[in-house]
Amino acid sequence: MALRLADYLEEQKKRGRKSDVRTFxxxxxxxxxxxxxxxxxxxxxxxxxxxxxxxxxxxxxxxxxxxxxxxxxxxxxxxxxxxxxxxxxxxxxxxxxxxxxxxxxxxxxxxxxxxxxxxxxxxxxxxxxxxxxxxxxxxxxxxxxxxxxxxxxxxxxxxxxxxxxxxxxxxxxxxxxxxxxxxxxxxxxxxxxxxxxxxxxxxxxxxxxxxxxxxxxxxxxxxxxxxxxxxxxxxxxxxxxxxxxxxxxxxxxxxxxxxxxxxxxxxxxxxxxxxxxxxxxxxxxxxxxxxxxxxxxxxxxxxxxxxxxxxxxxxxxxxxxxxxxxxxxxxxxxxxxxxDMPIEIIDAPGALKIVPEQIRGSITFRNVYFDYKRNDPYTQMAIFDSVKDKSGIGKDVAGEDVAGEYAQRENNPEYSTLKAISLEIKAGQLVALVGPSGAGKTSLTYLLLRLYDIDRGLLEIDGYDIRSISLESLNNLIGVVTQETYLLHASVKENLLYARPDATEEEMVAAAKAAAIHERITELDNGYDTIVGERGYRLSGGEKQRIAIARVLLKDPRILILDEATSSLDTYSERLIQQSLVPLMNNRTVLAIAHRLSTILSADLILVMKNGEIVERGTHKELLARNGVYTQLYNQQFVSVES
The missing domain is CATH 1.20.1560.10 (ABC transporter type 1, transmembrane domain)
Incomplete structure (x- = not known):
């Protein structure tokens, strides 16, 4: 619910009288x-x-x-x-x-x-x-x-x-x-x-x-x-x-x-x-x-x-x-x-403790709406504090509704970042999300991870509302390779084991081989004990990304999210990773975000997003035959280049 600035400042004034005693x-x-x-x-x-x-x-x-x-x-x-x-x-x-x-x-x-x-x-x-x-x-x-x-x-x-x-x-x-x-x-x-x-x-x-x-x-x-x-x-x-x-x-x-x-x-x-x-x-x-x-x-x-x-x-x-x-x-x-700031994402009372072996990996979105600015307490707090610093608590302030935009968003789903998202992903499928920047592809995966909660609708994994699953269990079920690769200022080994500290040496090496990075690691001065530098800046973009992929593979999640996971790779490394992912598709659901359509031509299902909505869905051949948004994206990347 949007707050009025005058009401907020009056509340702050009342709190100020009791704040010292409460603080003590x-x-x-x-x-x-x-x-x-x-x-x-x-x-x-x-x-x-x-x-x-x-x-x-x-x-x-x-x-x-x-x-x-x-x-x-x-x-x-x-x-x-x-x-x-x-x-x-x-x-x-x-x-x-x-x-x-x-x-x-x-x-x-x-x-x-x-x-x-x-x-x-x-x-x-x-x-x-x-x-x-x-x-x-x-x-x-x-x-x-x-x-x-x-x-x-x-x-x-x-x-x-x-x-x-x-x-x-x-x-x-x-x-x-x-x-x-x-x-x-x-x-x-x-x-x-x-x-x-x-x-x-x-x-x-x-x-x-x-x-x-x-x-x-x-x-x-x-x-x-x-x-x-x-x-x-x-x-x-x-x-x-x-x-x-x-x-x-x-x-x-x-x-x-x-x-x-x-x-x-x-x-x-x-x-x-x-x-x-x-x-x-x-x-x-x-x-x-x-x-x-x-x-x-x-x-x-x-x-x-x-x-x-x-x-x-x-x-x-x-x-x-x-x-x-x-x-x-x-x-x-x-x-x-x-x-005192409230924790937005918390476990529901009696949240389910689920191990990956219990989950097949099906995902269902049912008429989901989400907006980043709706009910955003931190943005409102920043506005209030800014005005408070300028006006001072206790001074007369005009009754302007500085949170009017939020009130409008609260009552109008059309302002949502994601609108009426409905889809079913079967266990073991490779599903690709494509569309222009800002279409809502990454936002959709954030909801699956419960980095944000949906505003309206229902999001399920194997029929379980994800809000009924404990955050720890949800984290164990899903692995992510993000668009921006982040590595710790530590050794390659420590970065890989961050996903699973109890993994054996053999498991770590196997994950690195699957991500086509093992040979490159062995060429480094100290092999797996080589320090990668802050945010991995001692490595190339492709090397960092392959290590990030190996880290997630070591975690061995039931659901795998690849957010532009191969965007920094050369063609040879990209082909190696795509080949290594094929046997890993068994008993694993993969959700891949890609701007480069060449990486998802064999996807079981391609979802085309635009302005927060799914505007097309189907296989590569089906979407090309429709001559719609996907065809335009395809032509921009391939036909225009060839001509």
């Missing part, structure tokens, strides 16, 4: 598996906070009792205590640091694992709607950005709160007047922190967005394909200028954030410096003018300033943590934004 709850849930360690950290911090009060009180005892009473024993006891106490505190702090690091790093690990798993489960629509660099930035930069906060912040908060509470209690025990003076400037510090934190969160969010933009740009231009494109068209200077522009934006945001933090630290330090001065002024004035009735001793002042040395940094740390948390919330919001 979700962060707290991430620590739940490590609650035992968190409790130990808490106990260690409490103990350290209590032990930290001992030395200031011992100093008071030295000035008010040991020295005036000339007690050597008491002075010796106080001296030993001042030496021993930091040792105890140091050992406890070391253990606390280990536990804090242990918990923090595992929480970050869990976030990475969850985000990566969630991204793996997203539909192909998500990855075609988002930039690869943007996705990588969320996983690397955003999760990495909260690492220090997750690792240190919990400990720092508990430590600072414990020190503040215990120190204030000890300060009031010594002098209520000096305590009130010490705390008098605290409201000003809190107000400054709130303002800085709110502004810093917005700057941090914009910084991460710009970092994601820069990461996406680098990923796009520094990949093998990007570099090749740049050099072919001589666009190095233009690309460099754009990179410098995006990099400058990131630099400006970073400088702005750092300067804001610097001003904040300066103001907090000024306040912290003023507080002891006020204490010395008030306490010293009372002792000078009324030493007998002031109720304040020299030992009180020394102990009090020692306590201030504990309290004020702890308060400053709490204020800094508050600012850092606001900045981290922007990163957590971006992480949770991805984690």
């Amino acid at each position: 709850k979700r962060i707290a849930q991430a620590f739940r598996p490590y609650m035992g360690q968190v409790i130990l950290i808490f106990l260690a911090i409490i103990l350290n906070s209590i032990l930290g009060l001992v030395n200031p009180l011992i100093i008071r005892l030295i000035f008010d009792n040991a020295i005036p009473q000339r007690s050597t024993n008491l002075l010796f006891f106080c001296g030993i205590t001042l030496v021993v106490m930091p040792i105890f505190i140091g050992f406890i702090s070391t253990g606390q640091t280990y536990l804090s690091t242990y918990v923090g790093q595992r929480v970050i690990r869990d976030f990475r694992n969850r985000l990566y798993l969630h991204l793996q489960s997203m539909s192909l629509r998500f990855f075609t709607s988002m930039k690869t660099g943007e996705i990588q930035s969320r996983l690397a930069n955003d999760v990495g950005g909260v690492q220090s906060v997750v690792t240190d912040t919990l400990t720092r908060i508990i430590t600072s709160v414990s020190v503040v509470l215990s120190t204030i209690f000890a300060m009031f025990y010594i002098s209520w007047l000096l305590s009130l003076i010490t705390l008098s400037l605290l409201p000003l510090s809190i107000w400054i922190t709130y303002k800085v934190g709110y502004t810093g969160r917005n700057i941090q969010k914009n910084t991460q967005k710009q970092l994601a933009t820069l990461t996406a740009f680098m990923q796009e231009t520094l990949s093998v394909s990007g570099i090749l494109l740049m050099k072919i068209f001589g666009r190095q200077q233009l690309t460099q200028e754009r990179f410098e522009d995006e990099n400058q934006k990131l630099t400006d945001l970073t400088v702005r954030l750092q300067m804001m933090m610097s001003w904040f630290s300066m103001l907090v330090n000024i306040i912290i410096a003023l507080t002891p001065a006020l204490v010395y002024l008030v306490a010293g004035n009372q002792i000078i003018h009324d030493p007998r009735h002031s109720g304040i001793s020299v030992g009180d002042i020394v102990a009090f300033t020692a306590l201030q040395a504990l309290l004020l940094p702890a308060i400053g740390q709490l204020l800094n943590v508050h600012v850092q948390i606001y900045g981290a919330l922007a990163l957590f919001d971006r992480i949770f934004e991805y984690l």
Whole structure:
């Protein structure tokens, strides 16, 4: 259902009021598996906070009792205590640091694992709607950005709160007047922190967005394909200028954030410096003018300033943590934004677990409709976020229906990419899909793989609705050689075994021979252990494609999809592969997409597609006799060339 922009922004405004509390709850849930360690950290911090009060009180005892009473024993006891106490505190702090690091790093690990798993489960629509660099930035930069906060912040908060509470209690025990003076400037510090934190969160969010933009740009231009494109068209200077522009934006945001933090630290330090001065002024004035009735001793002042040395940094740390948390919330919001994205393609309740041996391989399309843009949440989200960034949440926005196109598509099947597709493919048949680019041939195979779900109609394998078959089973049933061959930056062997890690050496070699690539592999420097380079760029297009075919043959699927599988092969290699595929047709259904009609002349059934519809179907001879679209395609490739 299409959303109206005004409704979307109003919903975002309502969510914004509760988002911080919800985010904090979700962060707290991430620590739940490590609650035992968190409790130990808490106990260690409490103990350290209590032990930290001992030395200031011992100093008071030295000035008010040991020295005036000339007690050597008491002075010796106080001296030993001042030496021993930091040792105890140091050992406890070391253990606390280990536990804090242990918990923090595992929480970050869990976030990475969850985000990566969630991204793996997203539909192909998500990855075609988002930039690869943007996705990588969320996983690397955003999760990495909260690492220090997750690792240190919990400990720092508990430590600072414990020190503040215990120190204030000890300060009031010594002098209520000096305590009130010490705390008098605290409201000003809190107000400054709130303002800085709110502004810093917005700057941090914009910084991460710009970092994601820069990461996406680098990923796009520094990949093998990007570099090749740049050099072919001589666009190095233009690309460099754009990179410098995006990099400058990131630099400006970073400088702005750092300067804001610097001003904040300066103001907090000024306040912290003023507080002891006020204490010395008030306490010293009372002792000078009324030493007998002031109720304040020299030992009180020394102990009090020692306590201030504990309290004020702890308060400053709490204020800094508050600012850092606001900045981290922007990163957590971006992480949770991805984690909250719905997974479109999922197993139905009670999905069938089917092994390939149970399937013969018949395929049936019954009045199937499909459109890429219908119910596309990612495209809508991009539109909404773009308008939101320009207008701002909470501002009045015209009630224009920015999703009108999607609403129109929702109610009108004629906008579909695929329209009224009905066909039956028998088990073991070789069926070819032909037609001009953009006719919907690849889209039809995507539906069979459940990379997308159909909008209307029914798609079956051996009478089973494919939506009732588990995704794992469906993946095991179908093998694909895609139009764009993708190889990992690994050895030939690793690329082949990617399809079936438990395959034997003999099975791997047999698959390579069937794809007419074994001899070429043995000619490489390290044979099957040769590294193919990123995306296989150390190999020719034909070699890559034959390895991709061997990889699918090793998988031995019941249904085989060849999407322009021989488009990069020379005539000799193409003939070898066609010959090797003949015995493999037994007990296997093959769906082949081809622009080169010479590769599918012997197909059992040829489907001619145009504008998302099947306009003709039949064998090569039958279609030529009709003198229709297929005949035109045939004449374009053969007759025009011969003339």
